[in-house]
Amino acid sequence: MPNYIFGNISGVNEGDSFVNREALRNAEIHLAPVAGIDGNPRVGATSIVLNGGYVDDLDLGDEIIYTGHGGNDANTNTQISDQSWDATGNKALLVSEMHGLPVRVTRGHKHKSPFSPSSGYEYGGLYSVVEHFQDRGVNGFLICRYRLIKQSPLSPKKIDIKKQLPKGNEEIKRTPTTILKIVRDTILSQSIKQHYDYTCQVCKIRISVREIGYAEAAHIKPLGLPHNGSDTPENIICLCPNHHVMFDKGIFTIADDFKLIGLNGSLIVKDGHNIDLKNLAYHRDNIFNQ
Amino acid sequence: MPNYIFGNISGVNEGDSFVNREALRNAEIHLAPVAGIDGNPRVGATSIVLNGGYVDDLDLGDEIIYTGHGGNDANTNTQISDQSWDATGNKALLVSEMHGLPVRVTRGHKHKSPFSPSSGYEYGGLYSVVEHFQDRGVNGFLICRYRLIKQSPLSPKKIDIKKQLPKGNEEIKRTPTTILKIVRDTILSQSIKQHYDYTCQVCKIRISVREIGYAEAAHIKPLGLPHNGSDTPENIICLCPNHHVMFDKGIFTIADDFKLIGLNGSLIVKDGHNIDLKNLAYHRDNIFNQ
Numbered sequence: 001m002p003n004y005i006f007g008n009i010s011g012v013n014e015g016d017s018f019v020n021r022e023a024l025r026n027a028e029i030h031l032a033p034v035a036g037i038d039g040n041p042r043v044g045a046t047s048i049v050l051n052g053g054y055v056d057d058l059d060l061g062d063e064i065i066y067t068g069h070g071g072n073d074a075n076t077n078t079q080i081s082d083q084s085w086d087a088t089g090n091k092a093l094l095v096s097e098m099h100g101l102p103v104r105v106t107r108g109h110k111h112k113s114p115f116s117p118s119s120g121y122e123y124g125g126l127y128s129v130v131e132h133f134q135d136r137g138v139n140g141f142l143i144c145r146y147r148l149i150k151q152s153p154l155s156p157k158k159i160d161i162k163k164q165l166p167k168g169n170e171e172i173k174r175t176p177t178t179i180l181k182i183v184r185d186t187i188l189s190q191s192i193k194q195h196y197d198y199t200c201q202v203c204k205i206r207i208s209v210r211e212i213g214y215a216e217a218a219h220i221k222p223l224g225l226p227h228n229g230s231d232t233p234e235n236i237i238c239l240c241p242n243h244h245v246m247f248d249k250g251i252f253t254i255a256d257d258f259k260l261i262g263l264n265g266s267l268i269v270k271d272g273h274n275i276d277l278k279n280l281a282y283h284r285d286n287i288f289n290q
Numbered sequence: 291m292p293n294y295i296f297g298n299i300s301g302v303n304e305g306d307s308f309v310n311r312e313a314l315r316n317a318e319i320h321l322a323p324v325a326g327i328d329g330n331p332r333v334g335a336t337s338i339v340l341n342g343g344y345v346d347d348l349d350l351g352d353e354i355i356y357t358g359h360g361g362n363d364a365n366t367n368t369q370i371s372d373q374s375w376d377a378t379g380n381k382a383l384l385v386s387e388m389h390g391l392p393v394r395v396t397r398g399h400k401h402k403s404p405f406s407p408s409s410g411y412e413y414g415g416l417y418s419v420v421e422h423f424q425d426r427g428v429n430g431f432l433i434c435r436y437r438l439i440k441q442s443p444l445s446p447k448k449i450d451i452k453k454q455l456p457k458g459n460e461e462i463k464r465t466p467t468t469i470l471k472i473v474r475d476t477i478l479s480q481s482i483k484q485h486y487d488y489t490c491q492v493c494k495i496r497i498s499v500r501e502i503g504y505a506e507a508a509h510i511k512p513l514g515l516p517h518n519g520s521d522t523p524e525n526i527i528c529l530c531p532n533h534h535v536m537f538d539k540g541i542f543t544i545a546d547d548f549k550l551i552g553l554n555g556s557l558i559v560k561d562g563h564n565i566d567l568k569n570l571a572y573h574r575d576n577i578f579n580q
Contacts, residue, residue: 086500091500094499094500094502095502098498098502098504099480099488099502100473100480101475101480176476176477177474177475177476178474178475179473179475180473180474180475180506181473181506181531182471182472182473183469183471184467184468184469184470185389185390185391185467185469185470186467186468187296187297187466189390190389190390190391193389198388198389205532207532207535207536207539207541208388209384209388209539209541210375210376210381210384210579212381212384212388214388214389216470216471241471241531241532241535242495242497242530242531245497245504245531246497249497249499251497251498251499289500
C-alpha cells in the first residue's frame, strides 16, 4: 500500500531532473507508475505529472490549467468521451482543492510548454488547486479542469532582516503554508460592493467592524484564462465569504430570473445593477457542479 | 478639497525618488503635507509614509507592521497616551482593510529599515492592509497596528507565453487587483479541520462539493510577527469563511468557558481538541475590536 506524502520531499529541490517515471517514483515525487494524478478520493492528490497527455492543458509557469483524466484515447491522444468528477484522480484533485492540500507538479519533455525539460522529467515545486470547472475540450467532450497556482511566488523574499528587528524578535519563523484561497478585489468590484453597502446578495448578512462593511465581489464568469470573464458590473455580484466560496466552487448557481439553483431563495438585485445573463449561463454550464 | 486617487499614479514607478514631502505631494503619491496617513474614514486611506515617527513600526520589505497615529509626542518621538481606532487616519486604514483598497507606501530616510532611501523619500509600491490589531507599544500605551502586504510579489511573473497559447487565446489580459484576503493552510490546520469534519465550530455549517467538506483553520493567536502564534492544535479552530473573517477582524472573540463574546452562543469543542486558554486571552486583548 503506498504511503501518501504531501508537500516537499526531503532531498528533492525544485528544478531537479529525473530520467524517467521510475526515477520519479524512487524519489517519492510521484508514486503512480503511469497515471498523471497520484492519490485517491480519500486522502486527496499528492502530485501530478504533465507530459502532453491532454491537448487542453495550459501552462503559464506559475499558473496551470490542468485537465483531469478519463475519456482520452492514449493511442491517438484524442478525447473520445466525457470525463467525470467522480473518477479517482479527478475526485482526488477536488479533495486537494477543498481541503487546501499542496500538490507536487512535475513536467515531462512531451509536455508542450516553455517550462518543460528537453528530456526526462523535471520537478516543478508545490502548487495549490484553487479552482475547478468543466469545459468542452477541443474535441467537443466534457472535461474536468483545475487551476493550479504555484505556492512559492507567494512566499516572502528571503532577506537579511535580523539587524532591524526589535528586541525579542531576533528570529523570524515562517510556518510552511498552502494557499487555500486568495480573494482579490478590483476597482470595479469596489463599486458593486458599495452599491450593495457590503451586504450579501444571497443572505443579506452584512459583516462589519465599527460599521465598516466587509463583503467580497464574485465574478460570475471568472477572470483569467480560459474563462476570460470581464471585470465589469454586469459580471460582478456582492457576496459574503460563505456564499462567495459556495458560488466559486459551484455549490449553487443562478437562473435567468435570479432564482438560486442549489440553494433556496433568489439573488437580491438592486436598481442600477444590470447583470449580463450570458455570464449567468456560463456559470451554470461551466462552474455549477451538479 | 483633495482628490483621492487609489492605486498607481500614472508616470510614477516603484523606486522613484522624491527630495521632500512637497515633491511627493506634487507627484500625487501622498497629498497630506505632514500626516503619515492620507485619506479619511469616508473613502479609506490612499497612502502612507513611513519616516521613523513610530518606534514600533516593523518593515520586512514585502510586509510591514505599521503603527497608526495619535498619542505620540513629536518632540521626543515617544508614545505618551493611548491611540484610538476612531482617529481619522486609523479609521481610514481600517476602511482600506475592510474594503480591500490598495495603499501606496513611501519610505523616508528617517525610517529605520534596509528598504529606506539614504535621503529624501522613495515610493515603495502598492500594499494591501490585511490585518489590524491592538498592542502595547514599547512605551506601554495602546497602539493601533496594521499588517500591510505588498501586492506585486503576488502578481504572476511576466513571461513570453504567447507562443504556447491555444488558438483564440493570443493575448493574456490581467486585471489589476488588490489582495483582499489570503487564506493559508498548514499541515496542522489540516488535522483540526479533519477532526471537526470541516464543520464550523461556531455555526455548525458544513460547506461541501460532492460531500468533500470545505472549512478554514483560524489561528487564535495569529502566526507571524509580532504575534508569533504557534502552528499547533492548541492554537487552531475550524471555522466557516464568514466566522473566520469575523474572528480575524475581531468582530467576536471567545471566553475561557468557550462562550462567544460579540456573538451569541458557544464555541463547539470536541473531545481530543485542547485549546490553550492563553491564546484565547491573547485574542481577546489584541484582536477583539471592542
